Amino acid sequence: MYEHIAEALKEPDLVRIPPGAVCVRFETMKLYSALGAVRHLLETGQVAPGDTLVDSSSGIYAHALALACHRYGLHCHIVGSTTVDRTLRVQLEVLGATLEQVRPSKNLRLDQNLRVERIGELLKKNPDYHWMRQYHDDIHYLGYRDVAALIGDAVPEGPLTLVGGVGTGASTGAISTYLREAGRQVTLTGVQPFGSVTFGSEHVSDPDIIIAGIGSSIPFDNVRHHLYDRIHWVNFDYAMSGAVELLRASGIFAGLSAGAAYLATLWERARDDAPTYVFLAADTGHRYVDTAYAHHCKALGLGSMSPHEVTTHDDLRHPWSVMDWPPGESARARDESVLVPGAA
Structure with missing residues (x-):
């Protein structure tokens, strides 16, 4: 079970x-990435239950990270692409994760840059947030x-x-x-x-x-x-x-x-x-x-x-x-x- x-x-x-x-x-698939990373962060003391994890996502990783945070008693904040649909938005809301979506863009570069910029702004305002860096951190x-x-x-x-x-x-x-x-x-x-x-x-x-x-x-x-x-x-x-x-x-x-x-x-x-x-x-x-x-x-x-x-x-x-x-x-x-x- x-x-x-x-x-x-x-x-x-x-x-x-x-x-x-x-x-x-x-x-x-990204549940493997999110669960493995969150477990490692908790085991090594880099985060603790009640902390907030934040990252950017076009959809799949957002769901995975929200579930991993729900599993281990952490807060989750997602800066999402416009590709995050209503079905996922509702699930994230019920799971306790917060989602903000960048303005619509037909340009992939602009969409990703906007999300990364927003992450930077959030970290300045909330230095205690832990950025998961799914695009860059080997922990994934x-x-x-x-x-x-x-x-x-x-x-x-x-x-x-x-x-x-x-x-x-x-x-x-x-x-x-x-x-x-x-x-x-x-x-x-x-x-x-x-x-x-x-x-x-x-x-x-x-x-x-x-x-x-x-x-x-x-x-x-x-x-x-x-x-x-x-x-x-x-x-x-x-x-x-x-x-x-x-x-x-x-x-x-x-x-x-x-x-x-x-x-x-x-x-x-x-x-x-x-x-x-x-x-x-x-x-x-x-x-x-x-x-x-x-x-x-x-x-x-x-x-x-x-x-x-x-x-x-x-x-x-x-x-x-x-x-x-x-x-x-x-x-x-x-x-x-x-x-x-x-x-x-």
Whole structure:
């Protein structure tokens, strides 16, 4: 029996997806990040019950942090994007978290900058608040050790390719790190939206981007670029099509990042079907019903979608591009012995 609903909600389902892939399907993946970070802060005395934790979020992390604070008797304040919908706002209110949303913006950079600026103002007025820094603090890697253990136990021995959104780096990067530390041979394939600075696509905009959680308009310090072997940039239309096809093929109702990861997984497996392919579905599709799933009649078939294989950032283009990482260098030539700061 679970002590708190957060512990139950964080547990993923591992589902076989033909042909030869495994989907790790979460209700909300960032609960691992939030719970692991909050536990560490409490255990090390950096925060105490009754303290206030504050951070910026486009939605998923807000819910995760609010639940973690509820679990451990802490206050939670979120500076949210306009993508935080009514369903989540009401849940945050009932959970006791406070939410303020920045002014609407079509520009991802402006939205994220406004949120970061507001965090700075809050900390000046309330120096006792603890900023969680989900985009920058290595502490958010810690909770994903359990996800790596689940995958390691469930997936047959041998090489595997992990595919998923890069986001803050404290998901795909963390899971691959812990799998590698356990002796597993892992190829890491990251998914990005166009317009993200994280892997250098800021010069290729996507006016329909609503998958900001897997990319960024500002540098994220906890992304370790050397962990990644391949990067796929997928635009909104293709991510939506992938999510619709995933639902049709498997019944899995997941977010747009899962749709993009599904496309990348199928493409990579067609090139090399030797390893086991594992892709992440970080959240459910509920918040994308109106913006994406309602347009399922416009979804493209899998056979009509393929990426542009590129070798330089200058060649990146819509709707889907893929590149070896680092550019022009064999991924296996890198040193993969990586330690997670703060995890000792």
